[in-house]
Amino acid sequence: MKRALAIILSLVMMFSILTLAGCSKEEVKDKEVVEDTDNPEGETTPDAGAIKVGLIVPKTGQVAQYGIAVENAAKLAVAEVNAAGGINGQQVELISYDNKADAAESISVFNRLVDNDKIVALIGPVISSTSLAVGPLAEEAGIPMISPTATNLNVTVGYDYVFRACYIDPYQGGTVAKFATENLGAKKAAILYNSGDDYSTGLAEAFKATFEQAGGTITNYEGYTVDDKDFKAVLTKIKGNGPEALFVPDYYNTVGLIAGQVKEVGLDVTMLGGDGWDDVQKEYAEVMEGGFFANHYAADDPDPIVQDFITAYKGAYNGETPNALAALGYDAAKIMLAAIQTAGSTDGDAIRAAIKATDLDAVAGHITFDENGDPLKAISMIKIVAGELKLEAKVQ
Amino acid sequence: MKDFLQQIIYGINAGSIYALIALGYTMVYGIVKLINFAHGDILMMGAYFGLLAITVLGLPFPLAIVIAMLVCAAFGMIINKVAYKPLRNAPRISALITALGISMFLENYFVVQFGLEVRKMPEIAWLKGEVFIGGLSIPKVTFLIVGLSIACMIALQFIVRKTKVGKAMRAVSEDMQAAKLMGINVDKTISITFALGSALGGLGGVLYSVAYYQVEPYMGILPGLKAFVAAVLGGIGIIPGAMFGGFVMGIIENLTKGFISSSWSNAILFGILILVLLFKPSGIFGKNTREKV
Numbered sequence: 001m002k003r004a005l006a007i008i009l010s011l012v013m014m015f016s017i018l019t020l021a022g023c024s025k026e027e028v029k030d031k032e033v034v035e036d037t038d039n040p041e042g043e044t045t046p047d048a049g050a051i052k053v054g055l056i057v058p059k060t061g062q063v064a065q066y067g068i069a070v071e072n073a074a075k076l077a078v079a080e081v082n083a084a085g086g087i088n089g090q091q092v093e094l095i096s097y098d099n100k101a102d103a104a105e106s107i108s109v110f111n112r113l114v115d116n117d118k119i120v121a122l123i124g125p126v127i128s129s130t131s132l133a134v135g136p137l138a139e140e141a142g143i144p145m146i147s148p149t150a151t152n153l154n155v156t157v158g159y160d161y162v163f164r165a166c167y168i169d170p171y172q173g174g175t176v177a178k179f180a181t182e183n184l185g186a187k188k189a190a191i192l193y194n195s196g197d198d199y200s201t202g203l204a205e206a207f208k209a210t211f212e213q214a215g216g217t218i219t220n221y222e223g224y225t226v227d228d229k230d231f232k233a234v235l236t237k238i239k240g241n242g243p244e245a246l247f248v249p250d251y252y253n254t255v256g257l258i259a260g261q262v263k264e265v266g267l268d269v270t271m272l273g274g275d276g277w278d279d280v281q282k283e284y285a286e287v288m289e290g291g292f293f294a295n296h297y298a299a300d301d302p303d304p305i306v307q308d309f310i311t312a313y314k315g316a317y318n319g320e321t322p323n324a325l326a327a328l329g330y331d332a333a334k335i336m337l338a339a340i341q342t343a344g345s346t347d348g349d350a351i352r353a354a355i356k357a358t359d360l361d362a363v364a365g366h367i368t369f370d371e372n373g374d375p376l377k378a379i380s381m382i383k384i385v386a387g388e389l390k391l392e393a394k395v396q
Numbered sequence: 397m398k399d400f401l402q403q404i405i406y407g408i409n410a411g412s413i414y415a416l417i418a419l420g421y422t423m424v425y426g427i428v429k430l431i432n433f434a435h436g437d438i439l440m441m442g443a444y445f446g447l448l449a450i451t452v453l454g455l456p457f458p459l460a461i462v463i464a465m466l467v468c469a470a471f472g473m474i475i476n477k478v479a480y481k482p483l484r485n486a487p488r489i490s491a492l493i494t495a496l497g498i499s500m501f502l503e504n505y506f507v508v509q510f511g512l513e514v515r516k517m518p519e520i521a522w523l524k525g526e527v528f529i530g531g532l533s534i535p536k537v538t539f540l541i542v543g544l545s546i547a548c549m550i551a552l553q554f555i556v557r558k559t560k561v562g563k564a565m566r567a568v569s570e571d572m573q574a575a576k577l578m579g580i581n582v583d584k585t586i587s588i589t590f591a592l593g594s595a596l597g598g599l600g601g602v603l604y605s606v607a608y609y610q611v612e613p614y615m616g617i618l619p620g621l622k623a624f625v626a627a628v629l630g631g632i633g634i635i636p637g638a639m640f641g642g643f644v645m646g647i648i649e650n651l652t653k654g655f656i657s658s659s660w661s662n663a664i665l666f667g668i669l670i671l672v673l674l675f676k677p678s679g680i681f682g683k684n685t686r687e688k689v
Binding site for chain 2: 058061062064072100115166185195222224225227228229230231232233234237240253256257264265266283
């Protein structure tokens with residue numbers, strides 16, 4: 001028994017060394033605080049006088065890349081505000097937690113932010129399902145919340161304190177359908193969506209409605225479950241109906257998997273998607289070539305606000321080009337901080353009113369809010385060319 | 397008709413991976429009457445070791461397969477020694493619960509070590525692309541997967557039927573106490589069984605990750621469960637039965653996706669388990685054995 005134990009322990013050790021040497025995993029810190037040290041007024045102790053803003057993002061799991069991008073961007077926005085003297089002389093402290101892209105985990109970290117950290121406002125969560133879970137709690141606690149990227153219709157409906165910095169699923173799905181018929185001249189399209197995901201179903205429904213309204217035919221409307229890895233059967237079925245376009249509203253890992261199998265079964269279509277595709281070009285450039293998706297901003301947009309943000313982000317994060325999630329994370333933080341400034345207090349109700357009255361030129365377009373707390377702004381259609389994202393068209 | 401045949405080809409592709417995993421389930425069950433629920437996680441480990449061998453050590457793909465199989469075999473033996481051997485005389489349900497525990501341990505250990513992020517298996521250049529035969533497209537990787545799984549089944553049959561170790565396995569399977577009295581090293585035989593089963597699981601893992609590009613800590617659960625159903629369908633404990641069950645599962649799954657709906661495929665697959673258990677619990681290849689008093 002002792003010998004067995006010794007063998008196991010040595011194996012575990014070997015294994016750990018192998019891992020550390022091979023894949024330097026990003027260390028997940030539980031709590032990170034952004035303070036700006038260059039600031040001359042920073043002498044006021046940050047704990048006593050700082051305005052505490054919470055951030056909930058997924059830093060592990062399927063959509064970890066999103067969470068990390070949003071966090072980096074929000075930190076950048078906070079650091080910029082702090083460097084400029086903070087809000088009405090007070091520094092801003094950003095307290096960030098990982099929700100693992102899980103709804104239950106989001107609720108527990110939200111409670112921790114409110115009860116232990118005493119935040120006055122919340123940025124996040126990132127994806128729709130977690131934002132739907134946190135929204136009602138933020139409403140009840142009177143904490144103004146702005147999700148940078150939750151696109152599901154129901155996230156803000158019926159809540160006064162819940163906002164978002166991105167456009168909503170029906171708008172996005174509809175725009176892609178409009179683009180498919182008007183710009184690509186597609187008459188027949190197939191839809192392949194994740195039937196267990198709010199985001200994916202929301203986009204699929206909107207695409208279907210708009211595409212059919214424009215006189216197009218939906219040849220296939222196929223759902224799949226989240227654990228599905230083999231799409232060859234359903235893609236072969238779609239191939240039989242000969243659509244010109246295939247709409248796949250899911251997140252990048254699944255989209256990459258499906259795109260690879262589209263090539264394997266020899267299905268010749270233009271692939272279309274929503275903002276969940278952002279970053280898919282990093283790992284799956286070859287199979288995604290020529291695909292189009294709706295996104296919040298394009299890095300090659302000549303607008304100076306966009307270019308300034310890109311320069312600042314690259315400077316802060318080793319020359320990395322910010323993705324759309326980063327742009328929205330930055331916008332969300334800027335909207336929230338500007339609202340706290342306008343409100344002139346950390347009172348939840350005053351901040352809420354200030355967000356509602358936002359009229360701001362942001363990275364992802366000029367932003368005002370409608371009565372639900374959803375922003376009104378333009379949508380960018382992006383084409384994937386040789387692993388790069390190119391702005392194809394801006395649709396208002 | 398062409399579509400139908402095409403779907404069958406994709407079904408054979410998926411099914412041969414289930415078959416490989418089912419072989420591992422069935423071998424272990426045949427000998428120690430234990431359903432090793434950690435077997436799906438052996439698949440996941442195989443995928444990770446294959447990935448590490450290729451990306452970190454820079455080894456060619458065939459060597460990565462060998463390494464993944466060897467390391468998985470070693471882990472199979474260790475799991476047997478640590479978790480199952482002490483429970484050999486305990487009620488069977490204790491070993492079953494332990495198997496679930498080991499499964500959770502492995503998943504969570506890999507989450508801690510590697511994180512939850514999905515890793516991409518590098519593309520193997522000579523496995524890319526398809527071969528066209530009579531208008532049907534067959535992915536090159538399918539030839540490899542089907543060939544390897546059939547070769548493995550034949551090799552296993554040979555080991556079990558023709559070698560001394562195989563004879564010992566059959567003896568232990570029939571009556572552990574009597575085998576011990578006849579001078580058979582029961583512990584060693586069981587250990588070899590776990591090593592063989594886990595090596596197949598590891599092989600299945602590497603092939604699975606090549607076919608579906610991705611590696612993550614929870615990837616073993618669903619194929620593991622499906623392979624378990626395959627093993628039960630073919631008759632658990634019977635090697636050709638596991639193979640047959642795997643192919644049938646893969647084909648049914650793809651036909652469901654191709655002609656009914658993707659959302660239904662899992663429901664139908666697990667529905668088969670219920671039907672088999674209701675009408676022929678010993679499986680398609682199983683004999684109705686009477687308990688001797």
